[in-house]
Amino acid sequence: AECLLNGCQRPGILFSAMASVTSGPLVPSVVADAPDESRATSPSSVISRPSSQPIGDDVCETTVLIIGGGPHALAVLSALHERALAFGEHMTPAAFEHHVGYANLKRVGSVCVIDPGAGFIEGWRKRFELLGIKHLRSPAFAHPSAFEPQALMDFAIRHGREGELVNTPATSHRSGPLAAEDLQQPLLHGLPSTSLFNDFCASLASKLPHRWLSGTATGIAKGCNGSYRVQYVPSARPAAISTVVASAVIFATGPAGEWNVPVPFRAALGTPSSSSALGTPSIRHTEELFAAGTMRTVGQHRRAVDRLSMLVVGGGLTAAQVALTAVEEGHRVVLLSRRPLQTRAYDVDKEWLDLRHTNRMRFEFLTATSCERMRMLRDSRGGGSVPASYMERLRRLAATTDSLEVQVDPHIDESTVSLDKGKVLVNGAAFDHVVLATGTSVAPMLSPLFKQAQAVFDAPTCGSLPKPDSSLRWVDGEDLFVVGANAMLELGPGALNLMGAMRGAKAVAQELHGLMWTRVQKQRAAVRNMFELLAASSDDASDDASDDASDD
Ligand SMILES: Cc1cc2nc3c(=O)[nH]c(=O)nc-3n(C[C@H](O)[C@H](O)[C@H](O)COP(=O)(O)OP(=O)(O)OC[C@H]3O[C@@H](n4cnc5c(N)ncnc54)[C@H](O)[C@@H]3O)c2cc1C
CATH class of the missing domain: 3.50.50.60 (FAD/NAD(P)-binding domain)
Structure with missing residues (x-):
């Protein structure tokens, strides 16, 4: 809000740069119409405190903005809301409190999602419906609940829908390549039905606080105090331009590029x-x-x-x-x-899915030069x-x-x-x-949004791909991240699929944990006698020990 009061909403030098690479005319970021949040109609949108706030007509402020609303965006949203992530992947909130000894992390960050659809994975659902795909080709441990591989299986069991996890020899526990200590449960290797997967995603999205903005992001510029100003065209008002001011932006647009046409x-x-x-x-x-x-x-x-x-x-x-x-x-x-x-x-090649080989494959991939990585990406997908x-x-x-x-x-x-x-x-x-049915090339640098962001932030690229660092940060010192297929130079050949979604979401959430969560001081009850005082000081000792453990 301060930024706006200080006049930062006026197009500055960075917006001029943006205008030079986007095709449309530069439009002031504040327009008179009402904001276009679809939270009332979106099946998956949920608002809870802390939430993203409208700070003026057609301007909304949030901590993290996710551009795109596909499975990868949902994975990022779920990871951002995972407070225990710094303490281990599979820790439930109860276990977290038990092990760490206190529950003093408070969510302070809010999340906005911009996507042309009305709710999460709308594009995915339409595509599967049009193609009549009844089952996913990935196993049940791959899904957008980034830190809980068993979440989809648990959902199926809870709703009596285990029968919708179809086991095939290629992914079954005994003969498949995926066997590992922590993934012994055969159901985890079943292929979820499309409707089970869709229902799971809807349920997941409904539990994760976020604000849904139905529209298409068209440009990004640097705002005040390290924030970013992202412009988008609301789906309901194609002639308007709205703005989101965010402290961090995640590009989860799916594979952007051109159609392959012989x-x-x-x-x-x-x-x-x-x-x-x-x-x-x-x-x-x-x-x-x-x-x-x-x-x-x-x-x-x-x-x-x-x-x-x-x-x-x-x-x-x-x-x-x-x-x-x-x-x-x-x-x-x-x-x-x-x-x-x-x-x-x-x-992708089965070795990329085999937990006994994945780390080696990733090591070999990440120690290669960018050119070699490009070749490995081509080889591993192999048409x-x-x-x-x-x-x-x-x-x-x-x-x-x-x-x-x-x-x-x-x-x-x-x-x-x-x-x-x-x-x-x-x-x-x-x-x-x-x-x-020849697919599309993954070449996001051909898309106006990526091209514009690259020009404004001088973001590193290799060929037509962004070149993020190991935490998927696209630009050194900026909270701009790329996930999914467009981050394949870092995530490797599985970047596009649901396993890649989980991996990417975890990497980004680790980086943004400090923006999403803060520690709060425990309120002390009034002390009535010296015995309570002694008890309080022994609490202090355990709190200190816990603090040390968590800082590690
Ligand atoms: C037919 C098919 C079947 C597949 N089956 C599987 C499977 O079984 N298992 C598996 O692991 N993987 C599968 N995949 C691969 C992969 O999981 C999917 O492609 C998945 O949809 C990728 O998710 P995403 O979120 O990266 O992209 P998308 O699903 O494409 O979502 C990106 C979203 O971002 C939006 N967007 C784009 N640009 C903007 C913008 N400028 N502003 C706002 N929003 C924007 C898009 O409209 C879209 O809604 C399949 C792929 C296909 C094509």
């Missing part, structure tokens, strides 16, 4: 064909379909045209799901990938992969029906692609629709 398809991407009775283009990228929520429009065509022929390009889970969905809807599908489909339970259960369905359909054909073409980039009479011709074969 060269021959680029010119025709988004071109409508005559058979697209609904006006949909005949070559589309899955990101476009996700954004529009229209995966099912492929099905709607069936009413206009009996059976469509579709080409799905890609070799990962998304490609497999798009192909299976289209077959279910009655279309004839060719699934085309650059190399034979790979079966893998998880999205897309499809979990065994999906592969089985693909094989069965390809072998027993004429609805699906699985093709491999290492020379996709040399294909000839043209449009003719409402069809897309790919190497001479005619298709009504082409869906490019």
Whole structure:
């Protein structure tokens, strides 16, 4: 508030720098409309003291601002609210008090989250729904409750939903690569159903105090007294600009970058064909379909045209799901990938998940140069992969029906692609629709927000990736952090997935513990006689010992 009174809300030199790299005009950070906090409607937003405070029209002040509301953001929120983290990962509040001997940590920090959606993991939920994904491919110990690997399993047991943790050989306790002393419980290795995971996340978010701001962050500048001023466009008022003043900012935007589009398809991407009775283009990228929520429009065509022929390009889970969905809807599908489909339970090499090897893998990764890390990142992901259960369905359909054909073409980039009479011709074969399930590159430095932040803070990068330090701090001396896929130069190949979310959240929360929590002096009761006084002095001794232990 002081900052505003002192006139810091006026665009200063840093905002000028921001204006030079953002596309839109610079708008004063204080505008007349009412603030756009969606806390009343957001299912997951909860306010409790201490909370983020509006400090003027369309200006809100908070301790920590998280940009993005996906699983990684939720993991950060949960870690920030973990007061016992400095004393051990698996300590419950009761155990914490028992071991440390006093309960004198008080939360003083507040958290704001900016995301275009109405609540946590909305984008994730939509994506899973559109693709018809029934189970996660990661085990039950990977989820956004950063310090409690067993939390999702406990949630399932508490609600009688253990049956939704599906065990597969690849991740089971006996044969899987994940066995470790602290993760012996077989249920922890089950794959959670999508609805169990979503319900768990909703429950977690509802318990963690935060303020939800529905909007898209567009720029960041340095404010007064070491704070940051983040501008965002409220989802409900796209013409307005609102501001959050925060002491720390965490970029949890998910993998920012560009769509991967094989060269021959680029010119025709988004071109409508005559058979697209609904006006949909005949070559589309899955990101476009996700954004529009229209995966099912492929099905709607069936009413206009009996059976469509579709080409799905890609070799990962998304490609497999798009192909299976289209077959279910009655279309004839060719699934085309650059190399034979790979079966893998998880999205990274299994050694990165194997607790017996992870530390070695991380050590090797972190002792490599940035260039070598880039190469290791490429190698470990090794293109897309499809979990065994999906592969089985693909094989069965390809072998027993004429609805699906699985093709491999290492020379996709040399294909000839043209449009003719409402069809897309790919190497001479005619298709009504082409869906490019070719993913996106992780290149956040191409996104306006990251580009702008980099310019303002002269933040280190390597290629098109931010180069944070080991605590995921992006700029030395600044409380600016990057988590998720965009922090893969530090977190390694698993940065994108839920294990990466837990690791990143813990690193950031350790750094911000001092902003979120403070020690309070215990109130002493009035002393009535000398025996109470003696008891009080022995309390002092134990308090001192506890203080020493915690300082260590
Ligand atoms: C189909 C699919 C299945 C997957 N399954 C698994 C799985 O089973 N297990 C696993 O571990 N991993 C899985 N992953 C990988 C990973 O866990 C997900 O990609 C996950 O969604 C990444 O979370 P995130 O929070 O980093 O990003 P996102 O989920 O993308 O969330 C980022 C959020 O930030 C918002 N945002 C972006 N820019 C801004 C901005 N400027 N201002 C405000 N908000 C912004 C976005 O709108 C979005 O809501 C899967 C990925 C995909 C694509």
